[in-house]
Amino acid sequence: MSKRKVSVEDKIYAVNLYLDGKESQRRIADMFDVSLASVQQWIRNYESMNL
Structure with a gap:
């Protein structure tokens, strides 16, 4: 199975969607195909980088 490469910017965007309560983790996984x-x-x- 090949891995889907997601940019750092997209990962930060995705994490912020979750932390802001706008999307669930499952929905984000589906959105980014991961x-x-x-x-x-x-x-x-x-979270470990932004304590």
Whole structure:
């Protein structure tokens, strides 16, 4: 299975959609054609960098 390459800018946009309560993690995964686990990892990475 090939991985879908998502830019850093798109990941930040996606994380902000979730943190702002505008989209669910599942919906974001569908929007960017990635796994739910990927979205959850983006959120963890973002939160660890922005404490």
